[in-house]
Amino acid sequence: MKRRTHNCGELKACDEGARIILQGWVGSRRDFGGLIFFGLRDRFGTTQVTINPELVSSEIAKKASGVRYEYVLEIEGVVAKRPEGQTNKTMATGEIEVIANSLEILNASKPLPFLVEDDVDASEELRLKYRYLDLRRPCLQKILSLRHRTSQIIRNYFSENGFLEVETPFLARSTPEGARDYLVPSRISKGHFYALPQSPQIFKQLLMIAGCDRYFQIVKCFRDEDLRADRQPEFTQVDVETSFLARDDFLEIIDGLFSSIFKELKGVNLKLPLEKMSYEDALNLYGSDRPDRRIPWRLCDLTEGFRGSGFKAFAGVVETGGIIKGLNIGKNELSRKEIGEQEEIAKTFGAKGLAWVRIEGEKWAGPIAKFFGEKEKEAILKNAAASEGDTIFLVADKKKIVNDSLGNIRVMLGKKLGILDESKDDIFWVVDFPLLEYAHEEKRHVAVHHPFTAPHPDDAGLLKTDPGSARSLAYDIILNGSEVGGGSTRIHEGSVQSKIFEILGIEKEEARTKFGFLLDALEYGAPPHGGIALGLDRLVMLLAGTDSIRDVIAFPKTTSATDLMADAPNEVSKAQLGELGILLDKKNCH
Numbered sequence: 041m042k043r044r045t046h047n048c049g050e051l052k053a054c055d056e057g058a059r060i061i062l063q064g065w066v067g068s069r070r071d072f073g074g075l076i077f078f079g080l081r082d083r084f085g086t087t088q089v090t091i092n093p094e095l096v097s098s099e100i101a102k103k104a105s106g107v108r109y110e111y112v113l114e115i116e117g118v119v120a121k122r123p124e125g126q127t128n129k130t131m132a133t134g135e136i137e138v139i140a141n142s143l144e145i146l147n148a149s150k151p152l153p154f155l156v157e158d159d160v161d162a163s164e165e166l167r168l169k170y171r172y173l174d175l176r177r178p179c180l181q182k183i184l185s186l187r188h189r190t191s192q193i194i195r196n197y198f199s200e201n202g203f204l205e206v207e208t209p210f211l212a213r214s215t216p217e218g219a220r221d222y223l224v225p226s227r228i229s230k231g232h233f234y235a236l237p238q239s240p241q242i243f244k245q246l247l248m249i250a251g252c253d254r255y256f257q258i259v260k261c262f263r264d265e266d267l268r269a270d271r272q273p274e275f276t277q278v279d280v281e282t283s284f285l286a287r288d289d290f291l292e293i294i295d296g297l298f299s300s301i302f303k304e305l306k307g308v309n310l311k312l313p314l315e316k317m318s319y320e321d322a323l324n325l326y327g328s329d330r331p332d333r334r335i336p337w338r339l340c341d342l343t344e345g346f347r348g349s350g351f352k353a354f355a356g357v358v359e360t361g362g363i364i365k366g367l368n369i370g371k372n373e374l375s376r377k378e379i380g381e382q383e384e385i386a387k388t389f390g391a392k393g394l395a396w397v398r399i400e401g402e403k404w405a406g407p408i409a410k411f412f413g414e415k416e417k418e419a420i421l422k423n424a425a426a427s428e429g430d431t432i433f434l435v436a437d438k439k440k441i442v443n444d445s446l447g448n449i450r451v452m453l454g455k456k457l458g459i460l461d462e463s464k465d466d467i468f469w470v471v472d473f474p475l476l477e478y479a480h481e482e483k484r485h486v487a488v489h490h491p492f493t494a495p496h497p498d499d500a501g502l503l504k505t506d507p508g509s510a511r512s513l514a515y516d517i518i519l520n521g522s523e524v525g526g527g528s529t530r531i532h533e534g535s536v537q538s539k540i541f542e543i544l545g546i547e548k549e550e551a552r553t554k555f556g557f558l559l560d561a562l563e564y565g566a567p568p569h570g571g572i573a574l575g576l577d578r579l580v581m582l583l584a585g586t587d588s589i590r591d592v593i594a595f596p597k598t599t600s601a602t603d604l605m606a607d608a609p610n611e612v613s614k615a616q617l618g619e620l621g622i623l624l625d626k627k628n629c630h
Contacts, residue, residue: 065110065111119137283568316471334461337450353436385448397409485508
């Protein structure tokens with residue numbers, strides 16, 4: 041094998057006449073009765089190679105005729121401009137071709153389970169089984185490159201801003217973090233287990249107590265939870281923590297990071313500082329704490345308009361503490377079937393139904409329009425900014441059900457009807473999350489984020505009188521309707537931490553069992569600190585414009601957390617289990 045002189049994506053018209061050596065895979069092949077063309081591909085691009093039997097030996101011509109898709113070739117030849125009118129503008133190398141005078145088959149390929157091309161006609165299961173072939177596709181090569189560039193920008197940015205990249209352990213103790221842990225049995229301490237970290241949360245706080253001041257890490261995290269398109273059992277997190285910074289000062293640093301990413305990868309100058317929207321406003325206006333504001337529709341509150349209404353179904357909801365909201369979808373007329381589909385969506389989020397009206401002069405259309413008097417119509421016209429021809433969906437129920445159902449209908453209909461403006465990106469912060477929420481089944485308050493999230497200083501007094509109404513110093517960064525990161529200012533004072541544990545119903549002994557070493561560390565001069573965890577996989581997914589997180593991970597798992605290529609997880613031998621002191625319960629093993 042010779043040393044290649046160029047990759048398959050760099051030759052231009054200015055290289056005409058150069059003698060070159062290329063190596064790569066055969067992505068396309070055309071045989072015109074002796075004259076053979078190959079599209080030779082590597083991760084940098086594709087170059088057209090021409091084999092002319094009149095210019096090569098009969099041995100090389102014979103070799104060329106036997107070449108098939110995904111053979112690995114070494115080509116030696118001369119760069120030539122393509123004939124007039126044959127330039128391929130879709131290829132970076134489309135101005136030239138390589139006239140080969142030597143061809144070596146470095147390796148052959150078996151018949152392929154699917155063609156290696158961007159518009160592949162194969163199931164995801166088949167592509168994941170042969171992931172090493174799937175990854176040869178140019179679109180996935182571009183995503184791997186994008187991920188690399190994103191990681192490099194992140195590392196450079198934090199390094200230039202005084203952060204230390206510090207590795208934290210993978211083998212740690214199990215701590216309650218909201219999902220099941222992946223457990224690792226210990227051979228040395230039989231009957232004891234490590235847990236793979238769901239996040240480095242406790243370790244990064246310890247690093248602040250240790251005086252690191254500014255820390256970051258691009259790190260693998262593990263959660264044993266039910267999966268979906270944007271979740272994986274092992275995922276990559278950009279973990280960040282700082283000391284001695286107020287919330288908005290820290291958010292300014294992350295603003296700068298996203299500004300660098302968008303500038304270098306998309307050529308977009310973000311307006312800084314990024315906008316901050318309160319959690320309450322996000323729910324009130326969009327029914328979601330991660331709204332996609334590229335859809336201009338907003339929810340409107342109609343509760344007061346139906347208080348004491350003659351329409352008893354809605355008035356009764358208001359009397360029992362519920363709310364009524366509307367969504368004006370404008371002059372987009374839907375069929376009865378399409379409206380029925382939206383009602384089914386509302387029901388999946390707990391709504392009893394989905395009402396609708398359409399403004400048609402004096403007489404409004406819709407099953408419930410006949411029950412509306414002037415008061416109700418005036419409320420809709422004013423609060424929904426409605427006009428002739430508009431259709432308004434309405435839900436009356438508990439606050440969470442109303443927000444969830446209308447918020448999701450807003451997004452689904454916005455996409456379906458082409459209202460979502462994909463020509464721009466929308467990035468902003470959601471701040472002032474609730475500190476606590478009440479778990480009715482457990483009959484106690486639980487932390488919305490985690491028990492080390494600091495309460496909002498303006499709401500400190502509520503911890504004694506009305507803890508469920510207290511806000512926190514937690515924040516999420518939202519990109520195009522997806523949460524790409526979340527964090528908070530942490531509690532660093534022992535007295536505040538004790539009060540939060542008391543509200544959460546966590547006894548001292550339980551707190552010490554779960555968080556003992558962190559609680560000890562907080563007693564030794566813990567500085568004010570806070571941070572964030574950014575989802576690298578999800579961020580790259582959004583930057584790449586794909587809708588599945590599996591597209592941006594080199595070797596992802598399926599939605600059932602299996603690796604079809606490596607056939608994992610798999611059974612292990614009795615001897616291995618014996619060394620760990622583990623005896624399987626065959627009844628529960630499938």
